[in-house]
Amino acid sequence: MAHEAIQAELSRVLAEMGAHEAEVQLERPRDPTHGDVATNVALTLARSLKRSPREIADELAAGLDLVRAGVEAVEVAGPGFLNFRLASGAVASVLGDILAQDERYGRSDVGAGRVVMVEFVSANPTGPLHLGHGRQAALGDAIASLLDWTGWSVSREFYYNDSGRQMELLARSVRARYRQMLGKNEPVPDDGYQGEYVKDVAESLVEEVGDRYVEDDSAEALDAVRAHAVRMLRAEQDRDLADFRVRFDHHFLESSLYEEGRVDRTIQSLKDTGLVYEKDDAIWLETSRFGDQKDRVMVRGNGQPTYFLPDVAYHMTKWERGFQRVINVQGSDHHGTVDRVRAGLQALGLPAGYPEYVLHQMVRVEKEGEEVKFSKRAGSGMTLRELYEEVGVDVTRYFFQMRKPDAHLLFDMDVALDQSDKNPVYKVQYAHARMCAIFRKAKLDPNELTSGDADLAMLGHELERELVKELADFPGAVERAAREASPHVLCDYLEQTAGAANSWYHAGNPSRNPELAVLTDDADLRAARLALARGVQVVLRNGLTVLGIDAPDEMIRDEPEDEDA
RNA sequence: GCGCCUGUAGCUCAGCUGGAUAGAGCAUCGGCCUUCUAAGCCGGCGGUCGCAGGUUCGAGUCCUGCCAGGCGCGCCA
Numbered sequence: 001m002a003h004e005a006i007q008a009e010l011s012r013v014l015a016e017m018g019a020h021e022a023e024v025q026l027e028r029p030r031d032p033t034h035g036d037v038a039t040n041v042a043l044t045l046a047r048s049l050k051r052s053p054r055e056i057a058d059e060l061a062a063g064l065d066l067v068r069a070g071v072e073a074v075e076v077a078g079p080g081f082l083n084f085r086l087a088s089g090a091v092a093s094v095l096g097d098i099l100a101q102d103e104r105y106g107r108s109d110v111g112a113g114r115v116v117m118v119e120f121v122s123a124n125p126t127g128p129l130h131l132g133h134g135r136q137a138a139l140g141d142a143i144a145s146l147l148d149w150t151g152w153s154v155s156r157e158f159y160y161n162d163s164g165r166q167m168e169l170l171a172r173s174v175r176a177r178y179r180q181m182l183g184k185n186e187p188v189p190d191d192g193y194q195g196e197y198v199k200d201v202a203e204s205l206v207e208e209v210g211d212r213y214v215e216d217d218s219a220e221a222l223d224a225v226r227a228h229a230v231r232m233l234r235a236e237q238d239r240d241l242a243d244f245r246v247r248f249d250h251h252f253l254e255s256s257l258y259e260e261g262r263v264d265r266t267i268q269s270l271k272d273t274g275l276v277y278e279k280d281d282a283i284w285l286e287t288s289r290f291g292d293q294k295d296r297v298m299v300r301g302n303g304q305p306t307y308f309l310p311d312v313a314y315h316m317t318k319w320e321r322g323f324q325r326v327i328n329v330q331g332s333d334h335h336g337t338v339d340r341v342r343a344g345l346q347a348l349g350l351p352a353g354y355p356e357y358v359l360h361q362m363v364r365v366e367k368e369g370e371e372v373k374f375s376k377r378a379g380s381g382m383t384l385r386e387l388y389e390e391v392g393v394d395v396t397r398y399f400f401q402m403r404k405p406d407a408h409l410l411f412d413m414d415v416a417l418d419q420s421d422k423n424p425v426y427k428v429q430y431a432h433a434r435m436c437a438i439f440r441k442a443k444l445d446p447n448e449l450t451s452g453d454a455d456l457a458m459l460g461h462e463l464e465r466e467l468v469k470e471l472a473d474f475p476g477a478v479e480r481a482a483r484e485a486s487p488h489v490l491c492d493y494l495e496q497t498a499g500a501a502n503s504w505y506h507a508g509n510p511s512r513n514p515e516l517a518v519l520t521d522d523a524d525l526r527a528a529r530l531a532l533a534r535g536v537q538v539v540l541r542n543g544l545t546v547l548g549i550d551a552p553d554e555m556i557r558d559e560p561e562d563e564d565a
Numbered sequence: 566g567c568g569c570c571u572g573u574a575g576c577u578c579a580g581c582u583g584g585a586u587a588g589a590g591c592a593u594c595g596g597c598c599u600u601c602u603a604a605g606c607c608g609g610c611g612g613u614c615g616c617a618g619g620u621u622c623g624a625g626u627c628c629u630g631c632c633a634g635g636c637g638c639g640c641c642a
Contacts, residue, residue: 031585040584046622053622078585079623124642166642282640293568293638300640307642335569336637361570361635403578406570408635410577415591420604422591430604438601480581492579495589506606511599519601533601555604 002090005069006037013063017056019045028469032462035075035083036091036469042080053080089457091465092528094472096451098535106478106542111152117318118144119355120329121241121248122159125233126170127195127378129240131363132331134384135409137246138400138548139360139487140329145546146482146490155323156247159314161254162230169193170233171226175213177202178225182214195379201232240385244393245548257313263305266313266348270298273347287343290352296340311337312344319350326355327485329405335359358485360405367413391416394549398425401547402491421502424495428540429552431498434505435537436553438518442530449534454527461516463504464532470500474539478546487547494543501536 003026010024022045029038042057049056057076064074070090075083098105120140123133144154161167173192177199180186188194205213205228213221241247257263267283270276275286281301285308288295298309318326338357346352365372365382375382388396395416402424403409421427439446459468477493480486508516508529518529541551 025582027581029585030588034585038585043584043623081585161642164642280640284640297640302640304640306640331636332570333636338569359570359636407578408571412577412591415577418604423604424590426604427590430602434602434605441601476581484581488579489581492589499589502605503607505601506597506603509598509600509603509606512597517601555602 002070002086002093003037006066006071006084009064009066009069010039010041010060013060014041014045016063017049017059019049028473029083032466034077034081035073036086036465037084039082040080042076042082046080056080057082087457088460088465092456092459092468092532094468095456095459095531095535098471098538099449099451099531102447102538103542103545105538106474106546107149107151108475108479109151110479110482111147111150113151113153114325115153115155115323116147116325116327117155117157117323118147118327118329119157119159119318120144121246122330123237124161124166125230125237126166127193127197127233129237129384130378130381131365131384131387131411132360134244134387134396135360135363135400136329136331137241137244137384138397139358139405141246142397142401142487142490142547143327143329143358143482143485145548146478146485146487149478149546150482155249157250157252158248159252159254160234163255163258167226167230168222170198170229171222173198174201174205174229175222175225178205179214181206182211184214193379195375196377197233197236198379201229204228204232240383244384244388244397252314252317254310254314257310257317262313262317263309266309266316267299267305269348270312270344275347285344285347287340287347290339290343290346292339292343296343298344308337308340308344311341312348315341315345315355316348316350318355319345327358328355329358329360332359332361356485358405361408363400363409363411365411365413372413387411394429395423395425397548398491401487404486404488424491425549426555427502428494428498428544429550430555431501431505432537432540432544432551433553433555435501435533435540438530438533439537442519444530446534446537449530451531452527454531455524456528456531458525458528459532463500463507463516464529467497467500467504467536468532470497471535471539474543478543490543490546494540497536497539497543501540504532 007024007026011022014022014024022041024039024041026037026039029035042053042060045056046053054076057080060082061074061076066074066084070087071084072087073085077083118140120136121129121133123129129137140156144156148154169189169192173188176186176188176192181202188198205225208228213225270285275289276298277284277286282297283299284295285298286295296308297306299305315326342352342354345354365387372382375386377383377386391413399411399416400409415423419426421430436446459465473493477490481489507513508518510517510519514520518526518533520526520529544551
């Protein structure tokens with residue numbers, strides 16, 4: 001690649017100038033008049049070399065020998081940037097790599113096969129998944145996929161609590177509905193679950209056991225109701241996720257921590273550290289020694305552990321299962337627990353900063369300018385399923401991924417339902433479909449296309465050069481999105497690349513501009529441009545695949561129904 | 566009161582370790598269909614980067630203080 005040759009040559013000349021350890025960053029200038037590749041190394045070295053940036057840049061430019069790297073011109077610009085203009089062949093050579101690597105183009109090995117766990121969704125089985133879970137599902141799945149693409153060995157995990165107070169409340173709510181169905185007047189508890197789905201659970205309970213629990217107030221009976229509700233609601237969540245194209249490698253039950261004695265053992269381990277003390281009948285851990293705002297109670301005065309303890313016990317199992325790197329995807333309303341869980345783990349000898357967290361802000365849905373709030377089924381906010389059944393899985397996933405997790409997300413239903421390029425998902429998918437259309441028209445199977453003997457140097461037009469450079473940026477975009485655990489980086493990249501592809505495609509409309517058409521009579525030009533079309537197709541398809549979104553071969557619009565019949 | 570996140574064009578948002586005249590989409594205005602699908606493309610309009618200081622050759626980006634919004638601060642999970 002030209003980049004490596006330029007980098008090496010810059011390092012060589014810099015060493016002659018006395019800057020041996022200088023780190024050289026190459027970038028693609030926004031403005032094409034600034035060349036194909038640029039570096040600000042002269043600016044960054046000005047201080048240490050005690051010379052003006054322009055002077056350093058001039059000396060570098062004079063000393064560089066870049067003919068073999070395919071550089072046609074070097075110029076010093078602005079405050080001291082070095083701009084390189086490449087020969088067309090050097091720019092387009094990346095297409096050979098793209099076509100050869102095909103579905104692997106964009107993958108890298110920075111993870112070197114190390115294991116990483118991504119824990120996400122982790123909803124308790126008290127009802128249908130809501131939009132916050134949806135954002136987590138889309139983000140967590142994409143982050144896991146990005147890590148996979150960058151060479152990590154990824155495990156997706158779902159953690160849930162199947163016992164405890166909320167579960168008991170759920171059981172009481174179901175039991176009340178169940179008894180109502182069988183003619184007994186028993187109200188749902190005031191702080192219980194009010195959604196329609198509770199009636200569905202109660203109904204299936206009637207089918208399964210008849211009136212067995214109508215008069216039975218025993219703990220065993222309530223336990224059986226709880227178990228039935230958990231089974232039903234877990235199954236519903238699994239369906240919601242499966243239809244959203246999200247799957248997990250492992251589900252972890254909080255109850256197993258108690259059954260296996262892990263909570264008790266964690267208490268003992270923490271006591272053994274000597275960082276534990278008694279106050280007001282409770283047992284406290286000195287979490288403030290590890291950056292928490294204050295110490296935390298781990299065992300209450302009544303002898304019951306606080307939730308903090310199973311959290312620590314659970315994360316210890318992650319470490320013990322060999323996951324030296326863990327990313328937890330959670331709503332930002334959980335951020336208060338981050339410091340204390342880490343502190344508990346540090347007390348037990350785990351490294352600071354374990355685990356990592358991606359905390360996302362809340363989701364707001366708007367339709368025709370009005371906020372959509374209510375779901376009858378959930379008894380509260382809109383459910384994930386209600387959303388994606390209305391606008392589609394591809395659109396829902398993309399919208400959840402296209403904003404950085406830190407930002408509040410406005411989900412605009414009017415844009416989501418729009419089937420034009422106003423909708424960024426369709427913009428990207430349609431650019432892909434356009435490339436497919438070219439191959440259909442040419443009666444070629446794109447999968448059998450190689451850059452082979454195509455003369456890629458013929459791709460000299462500005463639109464072609466820009467598009468090729470855009471394609472060359474794909475692996476970097478994947479790598480950065482993975483490093484920052486930020487799928488939106490890839491969304492931005494795909495929208496920009498789709499825009500460049502659309503510009504090129506339309507400039508080559510045969511009726512207007514035959515000299516830029518792909519399917520031209522000039523066989524050599526045609527081969528080179530087919531390679532470019534294939535490159536676009538591969539990059540867009542791979543990018544969408546990383547995000548778990550379809551890359552259709554053709555776009556079929558829903559026809560509006562006849563309104564004036 | 567304390568902590569975390571956010572504040573960039575009318576709207577929704579990008580802006581990687583501080584670097585070239587601050588970008589995109591939508592909205593709005595003006596052009597372009599005998600097509601490799603116009604579900605599109607080209608161009609125009611539009612910004613005191615919340616406010617005030619500071620560091621720097623250079624600040625949307627770093628530091629300090631303030632203002633506004635969201636979330637969290639329990640022997641609840």
